[in-house]
Amino acid sequence: MFTKIITKTSQAVSSMSRRLRRQSIEAPLWERVGFFLTLGLVGFVSVFPFYWMGVTSFVDEAWLYQRTPQLVPAVSDLSLTNYQTLFGAETVPFVQYFLNSLFIGTVSAALGLAFAIFGAYSFARLEYPGRWIFSRGVLVNYMFAGILLVIPIFQILVTLGLVNNRLGIIVTHFIFVIPLGLYLLGNYFRSIPKEIEEAGLMDGYSRIEVIARITIPMSKPAIVATYMYAFLLSWNEYLYASVILRDQGLYTLPIGIEQLQYAFENVWGDVMAASVVTTIPVLIIFLYLQKYLVEGLSFGNMD
């Protein structure tokens, strides 16, 4: 219903603006040029590093270090050598890092999400003393730079015997997923008309059944988005992983890539190949998320 109205409105607006354009109400040329220049500049700054990462990963060292640097390699310069080295035996256990990251990301995001769903639901719907403090307080966590909390969290992990342990890093990432999850999901749950849940209560569901059968299915976009965001948070996290994990066999991708750089000097091709492989899941997730982000914005009317 609502989307229909939006489509209709946007149709009306665009036909209106088409008509207006015919009457030549339009931004002057210099404004448009300025706009596209700025857009191009911002685009270049954000896209070029990715381009260069990709290029570096597909060429050999010699091409990188040639006297007159080039922006675009010839097809003959391209090779998969860096990737072969990366997945080969003579370098770091890259596949292991990948699996470590995957495992830690999947588990910490899942735990964080499960926790956040119930927490966020309680913030959004239930009345209890201290709710205000909890719902605000959890965001305070977000205000601290990660580095400030490194020592306290590390000490806690030492006490718990979780240093140099996958569980230790999962718990740490879980801690950082929670405020975000509570915040995102709390807002989303609030946007679901509570009457739908109340109708469920009157139809005979318990609160838990209402959450499981009405709230969660209706919040799928937000839940998927939160999960993926949480996964990415863990996937890209460097600081805590580098402090908590000691054994090479436990390393996640961000520290693995760094170690690659330390262990073998200036192997830019290998480092960039590793970066490309690390970036691919992120890209896939973002492409997927985009749809939900748009959906999330147009959400709020459920009837």
Next chain:
Amino acid sequence: MTRVTLEGVSKVYNDAQGTERAVDDLNMTIGDGQFAVIVGPSGCGKTTTLRMIAGLETVTEGTINIGDREVQDLAPAERNVAMVFQNYALYPSMTGRENMAYGLKHAGGMSKDERDEHVTEMAELLEITDILDDTPDEMSGGQKQRVALGRAIVREPDVFLLDEPLSNLDAKLRSEMRRELQRIHRDLDITTIYVTHDQKEAMTMSDRIAILNDGRLQQAASPEEAYTQPANRFVGEFLGSPSMNTVERSVDGETVSLFGQELGTIDSTGADGRVRNVVFGLRPEDIVVGESRDLSATASVTEVEYQGDGNFLFLSVENTDMTVRAPASVRPSPGDLVTAGIDRANVYLFDADSGEAISLKNQAVQ
């Protein structure tokens, strides 16, 4: 026999801003099979009251009985009540049929075929058979409203609760649904409690009307009684459109007079022994223009609003503004001087301090 009784029901909200009594010591009985309407301005506690009956809101004090069961501590599902929400609250991913069958399914005790048959039967009653397989997205507002009604009545609840169910519909559809609701109520004979802020809806539909203001019950009566014998000034002004004209005057001894003409005598001392001021209430349709009545005065016309079937005249009588609902044939021009009259029997009297209705001890004789 499903009578709903509220005894001393209060709802108090405590939050950071302080304590708020949303509903204060409400006593009310709704008879078996009655169509009762709770009406009042926004924030008067009417929706809170309905939600307490539904079990969606806890009761701070008092008891609620449905039939002979005390229900205030029961979960909503255990009360055997059904509710229709203002925004329909249909499950968005389900078709009309699934929406209607959902509660039945959960209640158990019916096979799938029985449920289907039941839903179809109700759909026929509501004339929504052809949209049963649409999702709420594909339905118009009126259709959604019918499905929401269907979902509620299909469970054959003891009490049927409606929270401003028509306020999202346009005027034409609203009056259509109003008649529809009355027809369904006649057919099913379920005790119904209907909440609205629209006094017209309340007057036209109800067997019994309960007027709430500031969380307190002002009057519970038949619509006729509430209209013709308002218990207090609030009720008098709330019911009727345009609303009642009010004129405040002090009492001279025991005699009350309006525009220099004696109306009658009252007990001029209230419970606290003070001489009171009174408020005269004159309904716009009771005032006659161009004729003398028991009480008459000369009025100047300030504005005339053409209404099609009549005119609203805005008059100034001794610096007091009055609205009059006049027939179409009475159409003076602004600035004209006219005679405005009203019969004594049509003048309402309220205590200016407490707002309570006052009855005349003696009516002045002509």
